[in-house]
Amino acid sequence: MNNKIVLIAAMVAASFAQVGCNKDKINPNEKGSLGLHFDNRAGNMDLTLNNAQGYNTPLNQQITISTFDYYISNIQLTNKDGGVVTLPQTYHLVKESDTESQEFTLNDIPEGDYQSITFLVGVDSARSTMPIADRTGVLDPAGAGAGMYWSWNSGYIFVKLEGTSPQAPLDSATNTRPLYYHVGGFGGYSSTTINNLRTITLPFGSNGDVEVRKDGEVSKLHINVDALKVISGTTNVDFSTNPVAHFGTFSGNLANNYTQMFVLDHIH
Amino acid sequence: MYKISIFSIIVSILELVACGKDKPKPVEWTGFERPAHFPNPVYDFSSNVVTEAGFALGKKLFYDGKLSRDGSISCGSCHIQYSAFTHHGHAVSHGIDEQLGSRNAPPIQNTAWQANFFWDGGVQHLDMLSIAPIENPVEMDETVANVLQKLRADSEYPALFEKAFGTTEINTARTMQALSQFMNMLVSANTRYDKFVQGDNSALNAQEQAGLAAFRIKCESCHREPLFIDNEFHYNGLFRTNDLGHFGITLNPLDSFTFKTPSLRNLDKTAPYMHDGRFTNLDMVLDHYQSGIYPHANLDSRLTNGFSISNQEKADIKAFLLTLTDEEFIRNPLFSE
Numbered sequence: 001m002n003n004k005i006v007l008i009a010a011m012v013a014a015s016f017a018q019v020g021c022n023k024d025k026i027n028p029n030e031k032g033s034l035g036l037h038f039d040n041r042a043g044n045m046d047l048t049l050n051n052a053q054g055y056n057t058p059l060n061q062q063i064t065i066s067t068f069d070y071y072i073s074n075i076q077l078t079n080k081d082g083g084v085v086t087l088p089q090t091y092h093l094v095k096e097s098d099t100e101s102q103e104f105t106l107n108d109i110p111e112g113d114y115q116s117i118t119f120l121v122g123v124d125s126a127r128s129t130m131p132i133a134d135r136t137g138v139l140d141p142a143g144a145g146a147g148m149y150w151s152w153n154s155g156y157i158f159v160k161l162e163g164t165s166p167q168a169p170l171d172s173a174t175n176t177r178p179l180y181y182h183v184g185g186f187g188g189y190s191s192t193t194i195n196n197l198r199t200i201t202l203p204f205g206s207n208g209d210v211e212v213r214k215d216g217e218v219s220k221l222h223i224n225v226d227a228l229k230v231i232s233g234t235t236n237v238d239f240s241t242n243p244v245a246h247f248g249t250f251s252g253n254l255a256n257n258y259t260q261m262f263v264l265d266h267i268h
Numbered sequence: 269m270y271k272i273s274i275f276s277i278i279v280s281i282l283e284l285v286a287c288g289k290d291k292p293k294p295v296e297w298t299g300f301e302r303p304a305h306f307p308n309p310v311y312d313f314s315s316n317v318v319t320e321a322g323f324a325l326g327k328k329l330f331y332d333g334k335l336s337r338d339g340s341i342s343c344g345s346c347h348i349q350y351s352a353f354t355h356h357g358h359a360v361s362h363g364i365d366e367q368l369g370s371r372n373a374p375p376i377q378n379t380a381w382q383a384n385f386f387w388d389g390g391v392q393h394l395d396m397l398s399i400a401p402i403e404n405p406v407e408m409d410e411t412v413a414n415v416l417q418k419l420r421a422d423s424e425y426p427a428l429f430e431k432a433f434g435t436t437e438i439n440t441a442r443t444m445q446a447l448s449q450f451m452n453m454l455v456s457a458n459t460r461y462d463k464f465v466q467g468d469n470s471a472l473n474a475q476e477q478a479g480l481a482a483f484r485i486k487c488e489s490c491h492r493e494p495l496f497i498d499n500e501f502h503y504n505g506l507f508r509t510n511d512l513g514h515f516g517i518t519l520n521p522l523d524s525f526t527f528k529t530p531s532l533r534n535l536d537k538t539a540p541y542m543h544d545g546r547f548t549n550l551d552m553v554l555d556h557y558q559s560g561i562y563p564h565a566n567l568d569s570r571l572t573n574g575f576s577i578s579n580q581e582k583a584d585i586k587a588f589l590l591t592l593t594d595e596e597f598i599r600n601p602l603f604s605e
Contacts, residue, residue, distance in 0.1 A: 140440050141440060152391075152404070188518060192520075
């Protein structure tokens, strides 16, 4: 009887200890997960594609957005000791038209208490030049990556914002006033050219550290992404004079703009 | 009679053609072979081994209108074998709906030695090349994704993909690599010039040999033997239009008006000349280098002060250039539709 009680007490104690271990002790050989949610916005409103009234810009022009797609890659986490953990290479194409693309889970993250996340907007030069057989999933220019690849000047479009504006010049062929903002440019194959790869770091700040544990609860970062920041900020784009951005020096202004596009809203 | 064997398959076919009385010999597949006097290819064949089935699939794709939006245009529409796979007689190509492109269709030959593609060098790997004409609105105006759907729904293609790649899966990489296999087999290395540099002194006559000697002084530094390319970009002093060439790819002002050095192989079959096909014959090209060069900061330094070609050199060089026609290449039934 006594033995049994001792045994049970020991087991209970052991299981508490186990829980305690899981919570506090970090074993970097164990891997956990982290969720990301990219919530596309237009200013302080949820982004709605093709809304008739459009959204106001700082230049008091209106834009109706029909497409808002961008690549996220090269994700890193920084723990509270300053150590940087580079996650396994994954490439994500976030599309406003595809709700599923806006949320994904990062796996194989070493256990740790993390304080910030860093990622690349776009596709790095190594992946932009890799053999065609390796270009699968969202990097397949005829698959999930369709529409995000420049075939005439090999490379991916990092951020694509399209729509219409009453202030944009009339395209007589279609009788519309279109806007096309395609930002890409990874630095060039053999000769140097524009590099519109931008790295974003979002500190978790007052949200506190994110604990990643093997069997722990999976936290989710909720990141607001303001589409209007592509065409406003350091450079406020005038739709009447710059209705289009393709591969060219002007696109660098948009890349600089959208470094301010990502805001960590909350973590749960 | 065809002692210099580049592809035994070509030879056997040519022997068949040349000596019709002989019994048909079985066609032996040799795959890609580097001609003995050519350098090592740029293309990494270990990533895409040329096989008979892959080549056959690539050839079918090359000549298939399914690659265009309405089925009207195939790769072979603007890259015609008898014109060394150019659109002979067209300054710029006619694509879908009779729309005009902006540049002269380049020959498809010796692709395995090219480090970049298109006149402006916008594509750096052969496997990525075919996406551009398929998706160009004035060429085939289709999406590769849609091409793949059409191929998957086709009664023949799944089996051909299985023969070439082991399973019936039809994807971007397999489709593009099959096209690369076909293009990489388009090796032109059997001209009279080739016979000459391989030791047959009788292959070029005295004037052609004088032309080669002049060529080596005046032209060789860009049109490097034996491929007559340098994989680089130069402004050669043409009257300038709004086509900025390689600048569009690099955005470097020093690249404005520069275009890729074209090969001179099969030159006689590939008129008109220059990136926009502005010169309809070889004399106009040679006249340009003799007296038509427009100065500009980006003009290639080899064409500035002191560059000259005499009338005699012009005639000799022209005679030499006409020895660069590869009749075996442009008639090889292996490459025909």
